[in-house]
Amino acid sequence: MPSRAGVAGSTGAAKLAEYAQAKARRRRREKMIEAVLLLAACVSVFTTVGIVYILVKESLVFFAQVPLWTFLTDRQWTPLFSDAHFGIMVLMSGTLTSSAVALSIAIPLGTAIAIYLSEFAGHKTRETLKPLLEMLSGVPTIIYGYFALLFVTPLIQIIYPELPGFNVLSAGIVMGIMIIPYVSSLSEDAMRAVPMSLREGSYAMGATRYQTAVKVVVPAAMSGIASAYILGISRAVGETMILAVAAGMQPNLTFNPLEPAATITSYIVQVALGDLPHGSIGYQTIFAAGLSLMLLTLCFNLGGHWLRRRFREAY
Known part of the structure; x- marks a missing residue:
């Protein structure tokens, strides 16, 4: 065994x-x-x-077929005409102008809403308002476009009768309203991530809630807030249907928001839905315009990355 x-x-x-x-x-x-x-x-x-x-x-x-220098310096954009011109600055001006109008609405309002929801609103108020606010981002952008064309433009024309029916201003305002949830939601999340000890230390020094929110919480959360701003900028630069409906899609080299203009995205939609044969010079313009838009967005993202690093190191 x-x-x-x-x-x-x-x-x-x-x-x-x-x-x-x-x-x-x-x-x-x-x-x-x-x-x-x-x-x-x-x-x-x-x-x-x-x-x-x-x-x-x-x-x-x-x-x-088109020299890069001509593409960057020509002051006209008429690639579909017999006398073709390929100046991307015409479309770039419309894109930058509409984005500037939208961000002048979205960033201040979005930041103010985020401060209120993070520092002043009660729990029930926050849980009610934040989902309602985020519903704005779920509305189809073409609905925003017709809202800008049929409501906002006539409203502005009461104050400024010379405003044309198609203009960058009304499209930019509505686009800014659409971007507010992106800015406010991410900014509010960044502010709520700030340790409570910073707030308590500020209160112990005699600061009010407003002073604590503006001078302590916002600087401490600036890295996340900058990310929200960059997301809003990228969303504004890439918007299509609002501008296609309300801005007029007229290729004018202008930085005046009271005039109609075409943007890179609206031009791409216009050509992509047209009858141009694939491989033609007119059709190839949408890829050159798309590459320009991508490089512009990349520049904004790199700037946002630099800002995040700077504020992260400072705080």
């Missing part, structure tokens, strides 16, 4: 082997999960690379 020590030794070895097998299976499952998560994380990277590849590839075909 086998000894008791031999039986115990064989049982221990079997348990060790079973434990090693279970550990190996768990490690394989973890590796598989990590691979799936890595693939999911890479989807956005692959998508971005694909978009950049298509834009650059098609834009090189365009710039083989």
Whole structure:
């Protein structure tokens, strides 16, 4: 008969082997999960690379026929006319003007709403107002466009009768209203992440709630608030339907919001839905314009990254 020590030794070895097998299976499952998560994380990277590849590839075909210097300095944009001109600054001026109007509405109001919800509103008020505010971002943008054209423009014309029916001002105002939830929601989340000890220390020094909110909480949360601003800027630069409906889609080199103008996105929609043959110089303009828009957005994102780093280091 086998000894008791031999039986115990064989049982221990079997348990060790079973434990090693279970550990190996768990490690394989973890590796598989990590691979799936890595693939999911890479989807956005692959998508971005694909978009950049298509834009650059098609834009090189365009710039083989239109010099880059002409594209950057020409003061007219008439690529679909017999006397074709390809000055991207015409579309860039409309994009920047409409974005400036929208941000002049969205940033102050969004920041003020965020301060109220974070520092002054009660729990029930916050839980009621924040979902209602975020519902604005769920309204289709074409509805905002017709709201700007049929309500905001006639309202402004009461004050300024010479305002044309299509103009950048009304489109920018409504676009700013649409962007408010993006700015206010992210800014409010950043402010609520500020440690309560900072607020308590401010109150202990005799500061009021307003002084604490403006001079303590907002500076401490500025990194997140800057991210909200950059998101709002990117949303404004990339908006299409509001400007296509209410701004007129007239390619004018102007920074006056009281005039009609075309933006990069509205021009892309206009050409993409037209009858231009693929491969024609007129059709290739949408890729050059799209590349310009992407570079503009990249500049804003890099600026926002720099701001976040600066305020994170300061606080």
